[in-house]
Amino acid sequence: MSEDPTAAFRIEAGELLEQVEQGLLDLRDNLGDMGLVNAMFRGLHTLKGSGAMFGFDALAGFTHHCETAFDRVRKGDVRATPDLVDVILSAGDHMRALVEGDAPEAAGQAILARLAAAVDAAAGGGSAPAPAPAAPTKKGWKLSFRLPVDAMANGTNPLALLDELRALGDATIVARTDAVPPLADLVPNHCVIGWDCTLVGDISHDAIEDVFLFVMDDMEITIEPLAVEDDASGAGADDAAEPAAPTPAASAAPAAPAAVTVNDQQDRRAATRSQGEHVRVPAERLDELMDRVGELVIAQSRLSQLAHHGNDLSLRSVSEEIERLAGEMRDTMMVLRMVPVSTLFGRFRRLILDLANETGKAIELVTEGETTEVDKTVIERLFDPLVHIIRNSCDHGLEKAEDRLAAGKPASGLIRLSAHQAGGEVLITITDDGRGIDRERVRAKAEANGLIQPGQVVSEDELLGLIFHPGFSTAAQVTNLSGRGVGMDVVKRTIESLRGSIDVKSVAGQGSTITLRIPLTLAIIEGLLVRVGEGRYVIPLAAVEECLELSLEEDLRSRGRSIITLRERLIPFLRLRDLFVTGTKPDTYQKIVVVGTGSERVGLVVDQIIGNHQTVIKAMSPLHRNVAAFAGATILGDGSVALILDIAQLVALGQPREERRIAAA
Amino acid sequence: MPYHKIPNWTPEQGLEVLTFGLGGETFALEAGIVREILDVMPLTQVPGADEMAAAVINFRGRIVPHADLRVSFGMDRHSTTADSRIIVIELELDGNPTLIGLAADRVNEVTVLNAGDAEEPPVIGIRWPREHIRCLVRREGDVVVLPDLPHLFARLTGKSAEPVTLH
Numbered sequence: 147m148s149e150d151p152t153a154a155f156r157i158e159a160g161e162l163l164e165q166v167e168q169g170l171l172d173l174r175d176n177l178g179d180m181g182l183v184n185a186m187f188r189g190l191h192t193l194k195g196s197g198a199m200f201g202f203d204a205l206a207g208f209t210h211h212c213e214t215a216f217d218r219v220r221k222g223d224v225r226a227t228p229d230l231v232d233v234i235l236s237a238g239d240h241m242r243a244l245v246e247g248d249a250p251e252a253a254g255q256a257i258l259a260r261l262a263a264a265v266d267a268a269a270g271g272g273s274a275p276a277p278a279p280a281a282p283t284k285k286g287w288k289l290s291f292r293l294p295v296d297a298m299a300n301g302t303n304p305l306a307l308l309d310e311l312r313a314l315g316d317a318t319i320v321a322r323t324d325a326v327p328p329l330a331d332l333v334p335n336h337c338v339i340g341w342d343c344t345l346v347g348d349i350s351h352d353a354i355e356d357v358f359l360f361v362m363d364d365m366e367i368t369i370e371p372l373a374v375e376d377d378a379s380g381a382g383a384d385d386a387a388e389p390a391a392p393t394p395a396a397s398a399a400p401a402a403p404a405a406v407t408v409n410d411q412q413d414r415r416a417a418t419r420s421q422g423e424h425v426r427v428p429a430e431r432l433d434e435l436m437d438r439v440g441e442l443v444i445a446q447s448r449l450s451q452l453a454h455h456g457n458d459l460s461l462r463s464v465s466e467e468i469e470r471l472a473g474e475m476r477d478t479m480m481v482l483r484m485v486p487v488s489t490l491f492g493r494f495r496r497l498i499l500d501l502a503n504e505t506g507k508a509i510e511l512v513t514e515g516e517t518t519e520v521d522k523t524v525i526e527r528l529f530d531p532l533v534h535i536i537r538n539s540c541d542h543g544l545e546k547a548e549d550r551l552a553a554g555k556p557a558s559g560l561i562r563l564s565a566h567q568a569g570g571e572v573l574i575t576i577t578d579d580g581r582g583i584d585r586e587r588v589r590a591k592a593e594a595n596g597l598i599q600p601g602q603v604v605s606e607d608e609l610l611g612l613i614f615h616p617g618f619s620t621a622a623q624v625t626n627l628s629g630r631g632v633g634m635d636v637v638k639r640t641i642e643s644l645r646g647s648i649d650v651k652s653v654a655g656q657g658s659t660i661t662l663r664i665p666l667t668l669a670i671i672e673g674l675l676v677r678v679g680e681g682r683y684v685i686p687l688a689a690v691e692e693c694l695e696l697s698l699e700e701d702l703r704s705r706g707r708s709i710i711t712l713r714e715r716l717i718p719f720l721r722l723r724d725l726f727v728t729g730t731k732p733d734t735y736q737k738i739v740v741v742g743t744g745s746e747r748v749g750l751v752v753d754q755i756i757g758n759h760q761t762v763i764k765a766m767s768p769l770h771r772n773v774a775a776f777a778g779a780t781i782l783g784d785g786s787v788a789l790i791l792d793i794a795q796l797v798a799l800g801q802p803r804e805e806r807r808i809a810a811a
Numbered sequence: 812m813p814y815h816k817i818p819n820w821t822p823e824q825g826l827e828v829l830t831f832g833l834g835g836e837t838f839a840l841e842a843g844i845v846r847e848i849l850d851v852m853p854l855t856q857v858p859g860a861d862e863m864a865a866a867v868i869n870f871r872g873r874i875v876p877h878a879d880l881r882v883s884f885g886m887d888r889h890s891t892t893a894d895s896r897i898i899v900i901e902l903e904l905d906g907n908p909t910l911i912g913l914a915a916d917r918v919n920e921v922t923v924l925n926a927g928d929a930e931e932p933p934v935i936g937i938r939w940p941r942e943h944i945r946c947l948v949r950r951e952g953d954v955v956v957l958p959d960l961p962h963l964f965a966r967l968t969g970k971s972a973e974p975v976t977l978h
Contacts, residue, residue: 441872681856726858768909769864769876769967770857779855779867779874787855787869 155200157426159245162193164492167238170231171495177226180352186234187216188359193241204254205244211258212237215265220352223269230264232503235496237261286315286347287354291367292322292340299335302361308341310357315347344372429522432483439472439479440670440762444781446472451784476670483523484666487565487574488516490525494536494563501540507559508547509540514564520572524664527644528574531637535576535660536561538634543580543658553655555579567666571646571688574662583652588612610650614638642794645671645686645777673780673790675759676739676752679728682788684761684780685750689741689793696736696751710749712740719749720796725775741793748797763790816945817841817957825923830955831898832917834886839948839955840900842921846910849897861967868912870899879914883963884939889916902960904968911964924948924955 166189173182190213198206212234218224237257243249289311293304311317322340326332345354354369355362446468453465491513498511520528544550544559551557562577592598592612614634641648646664665671665688673684674693700710709716719738723730733753740749761780766773777792820826828839847870854866854877866877877897881888894917901908928949932941943963948955 437872444872681858726856728858764872764874767867767874767876767911768904768907769878769911769964770860770867771968773857773859775859776857781869781872781874785869786853787867787874789855789857789867 152200152202155196155202156245158196159193159202159205160242162189163238163242163245165189166193167235167496168492170235170238171499173226174228174231174499177228177231180220183216183219183226184352184355184359187213187220190216191360197245202244204249205241208237208244208254208258209241211261215261218265218269220356222350222352224265225268227264227268230261230268233257233260233264235499286372287345287349287351288370288372289343289345289354289367290322290340291343291358291365292325293337293361294364295336295338297337297361297365302337304337304339307357307361308343311343311345311354314353314357315345315349317346318344340366346372432522436479436483439476443472443476443760443762448785480521480666480670483521484519485522485525486516487518487520487525487572488513490528490532491516491563491565493529494532497533497536498540498561501537505540505544506546507540507544508557509544509559509561512560512562514562515566518565518567518572520565520664520666524572524644524666527640528662528664531640531662532563532574532576534634534637536563539576539578539580539658539660543578543582545581549581553581571663571665574664575659576662577657577659579657582654582656583610583613583650583658584654585609607650610652613650614648645688647794671761671763671790673759673761674739675756675782675788676737676750677754677756678722678726678752679730681726681728682756682782682786683722683752684759684788684790685739685741686777686790686793687758691740691742691747693755694738694740694749696738698734701732701736710738712749715747717747717749719751721751723751723753741797746797750791750796761790820924820926820929822926825925827921827923828955828957829898829921830919831896831915832919833915834881834884834889836884836886837919837953837955838880838915839924839957840898840913840960844900844902845898846901847899848918849899849912851891851895851897863963864911864967868897870910870912873910875899875910875912877912877914878964880958880963881914883943883958892916894918900960902964904961904964909964909968924950 166186169182169186169189173179173186176182190209194206194209194213197203197209215224215230215234219226219230224230240249240254240257244254293302293307294300297304308319311319320342322342325340326338332338351369358365358367446465450465450469453462456462494513495511498509501507502509539561540559544561545553545555547557550559560577560579563574564577565572565574567573588609589598589604592609592615593600595615597612597615598604614637638648641662641664644664646662649661649663650658651661652658671684672687674687674690676683676685694710694712696710708719708721710719711717717740723732730753736751736753737755738749738751739755740747742748759780759782763778764780765778766776770776774795775792776789778790779787780790782788817826827842829842829845830837830839832838849868849870852868854868856866857864857876860866863880863882864876864878867874868877869875879888896915896918897912898915898918899910899912901910903909925948929946930949932939932944932947934941937944943959945957945959948957
C-alpha cells in the first residue's frame with residue numbers, strides 16, 4: 147500500500163513487537179515453554195534483519211543483544227526468569243521508540259545493562275525448571291522431512307541443512323525421490339526431494355528443531371525418537387510424536403510443552419495462510435469511503451422521495467433498486483470497519499503486569515468475548531477510559547494480599563474484562579473481586595464537596611454515580627496510579643461522547659462491576675425525527691423509551707409542575723419549545739418523548755413526531771463546540787439540516803431545572 | 812503601516828479581495844479564503860448558540876455554521892432580498908481549517924486594494940469595536956472595511972470560552 151518502504155517496515159515492526167510482547171507475557175506465565183522461546187527468538191531475529199535492511203541500524207544493534215539473550219535461553223545456557231522477561235519487555239518498548247526514531251540513547255544503555263545483569267543471574271543456576279524437550283534421549287532420532295517447493299528460491303540451501311544435521315551426530319541420510327517429476331516437467335530450482343534421516347547420539351529435540359528454525363513454519367517434518375527396545379511402556383503409536391522420556395513420572399509434565407509447540411506451529415501456519423488473503427488499507431481511506439457511502443444514502447433518500455411524489459413507475463422501481471443497493475453497501479461498509487475487541491484487550495495484559503509490579507499486588511487478568519467486533523474508531527477511543535477504570539480497580543479496588551487472605555479470598559486479585567454484543571450495542575464489563583466501593587466514604591466526600599446535602603436521601607445508583615463527578619476522588623492519598631480526582635469524570639465524558647453509557651455496581655467486600663454500553667458504530671444511528679416549532683430534530687432511538695400524548699388539560703395543569711406520572715413514577719419533562727426559544731405557538735396535540743440514560747428519565751415535549759429516520763451523523767462545526775444540547779447534525783432527505791439531541795446532556799439538564807422550579811414554587 | 816497586518820499585502824502587489832455589502836457598509840475578504848458563493852438557502856437554527864453564528868447550513872453534505880457579521884458590528888438585520896448571498900470561506904481556527912458561511916446583502920466584485928489606501932481605524936468616529944477591524948481602505952470615495960475574522964471567531968472556538976448551556 148505504502149510508497150515509502152520504511153513506513154511499511156514501521157508497520158511490520160509494530161506488529162512483530164506486538165507479537166513478541168504477547169509471547170513474552172505468555173512466557174512469563176509458563177517459563178519452561180521452549181516453543182515460545184523459539185518464537186520470540188525468531189521474531190527478534192526477523193526484526194533485527196529487516197531493521198538492518200531498512201537502515202534502522204540502532205534498532206538492529208539493540209535487538210541483537212536481546213536476540214543473543216534468547217539464543218542462550220534456547221540453548222539452555224540461561225534459564226528464562228521473570229526478571230529476564232521483564233527486561234525484554236521494557237527492551238520491547240525501547241525498540242518501539244527506536245522504530246519511531248525518538249529513543250534516548252541513555253535509556254537503551256540502561257536496559258542493556260539490566261539485560262546483562264538478568265542474563266548473568268539466570269545463567270548461574272543451570273536449569274532448574276529445565277524444559278523437558280531439552281532432556282536428551284540416549285538413543286537418537288528418526289527424522290523425515292520435506293522442504294517447501296520454493297525453499298531454494300527463498301534462499302534456503304538444503305545441503306547446508308543436511309550438513310548441520312551431520313554435525314549433530316552420526317547421521318544416515320536417505321533421499322526420498324518419489325515426488326520427483328519426469329525430466330520434462332522438472333523445474334530446476336524447485337526442491338522436490340524429501341529426506342529420511344536417522345540421527346544417533348546424545349542430541350536434544352531442540353537441537354534438531356534449531357537446524358530447521360527458519361523454514362519450520364512451511365515445511366513438512368516429523369521428528370520421532372528411535373524405537374527403544376527396553377522401554378516397554380513407551381513406543382506406542384500415540385507417543386511417537388512426543389520425545390520419549392526415560393521415566394513415566396518425568397514425562398507427564400514435560401510432554402505438554404512439546405505438544406503446545408506443535409499446535410502453535412499449526413496455528414501460526416494457518417494464520418500465515420489466511421493473512422495472504424488480507425489487504426492492508428489505511429484507516430483514512432475507509433473513513434473517506436464511509437463518508438461517500440453516507441452521502442450516497444442521503445442522495446438515495448432524496449431520490450426515493452422524488453420517485454414517490456411522481457407517478458413514474460419505472461423511476462420508482464429504479465429508486466427502490468438503488469435503495470436496496472445503498473442499504474447493502476452501507477451494511478458491508480460497517481462490517482469493513484469492525485475489528486475484534488481482542489486488539490484492545492491484548493493491550494491490557496501488559497498494563498496489568500506493570501500495575502502488579504507498581505502496587506506489589508498479585509493481579510490476574512481474565513478476558514472474555516474477545517471475538518466481539520466493534521467499530522475501529524470506537525475501539526481506539528475506548529482505550530483511555532478502560533485504562534482509567536482498570537487502574538482504579540487495581541489501585542483502589544483490589545486489596546493487598548494479606549488483607550485478601552484475611553477476608554477469605556485468594557491472595558491474587560482478579561480483574562475480569564468481558565465484551566458481548568446486545569442488539570446495536572456492545573457491553574464491556576470490568577469486574578474486580580476487591581473490597582467494593584465504600585459508600586460511607588463516597589457519601590462523606592460528596593457531602594464535603596457539597597454535591598449532596600448532609601442526610602439527603604440518595605438512591606444507591608445515584609450515590610455510586612457520584613464517583614463520576616468532576617473533582618471527586620475517595621482515595622485519601624494520591625498514589626502514582628490514580629487518586630488525583632481526574633479520571634472517572636473524564637471516563638464518563640469520553641463514554642458519553644461515544645453515545646454510550648456507564649453503570650456501576652458494587653458489593654461491599656466482594657468487588658465492583660463497571661459496565662460500559664457502547665453503540666457498535668459511530669457513523670450511523672437510528673433516530674426519531676421530531677418537530678419543535680419550525681425546527682426538526684433527531685432523538686437517538688436507542689434512548690427513546692416511549693411516546694405519549696400531552697393532552698391540553700394535562701398541559702395546562704402541569705404549568706406549575708412539569709412532571710407527569712407514568713406507571714407510578716414521576717417523570718420530569720422539558721418543553722423543548724421553551725428550551726429552544728422557538729417563539730411559536732404549541733401544537734394542539736403535543737407529544738412527550740420519554741428518553742432515558744441509566745436510571746434517569748426525562749420527557750421531552752415536542753410538537754410533532756415525524757417518524758423513524760436512519761441518520762448519518764455529521765460533526766458540528768468547532769464554532770458550535772460549546773453548545774451542549776446537540777451531539778451532531780444530519781442532513782434530511784430534502785437537503786436541510788436537522789440537529790441530533792444529546793440525550794445525556796438533556797437528561798442532566800432536566801434534573802436540576804425541575805429542582806429549581808420546585809424550589810421556586 | 813496598517814497593510815503590514817495582512818500577509819502578502821505589499822505596496823507593489825496590492826491585495827486581491829472580494830467586496831460585499833452588508834448593513835449599508837462595504838466589507839472585503841481576501842480572495843484566497845473564499846471557497847464559494849451560494850444563493851440563500853434554508854438555515855437551521857442552533858438553539859443556544861452564539862447569536863453571531865446562530866445557524867447551520869448544508870454545504871455539499873457538510874454541516875457549516877452560518878455567521879452574520881451584522882451581529883458583531885451592531886447593525887440592524889434586514890430580511891433577505893434577491894441579492895442576498897452566502898459566502899463560504901475557509902479560516903484557520905485553532906490550527907484547523909474551518910468552513911464558515913457568511914451572510915451578505917449583496918456580493919460586489921473581486922478587486923485589488925492598494926496598500927497606500929489603507930488606514931488604521933480611527934479612535935473616534937466609528938461605532939464598531941476597533942479590534943473587530945484590521946484596517947479601513949479608501950476606495951472610489953467610499954471606505955471598505957477589512958474585518959478581523961480570526962479575532963471575531965476565536966471567541967467562539969476558544970478553549971477558555973465558557974460552555975454555552977441552555978438557560
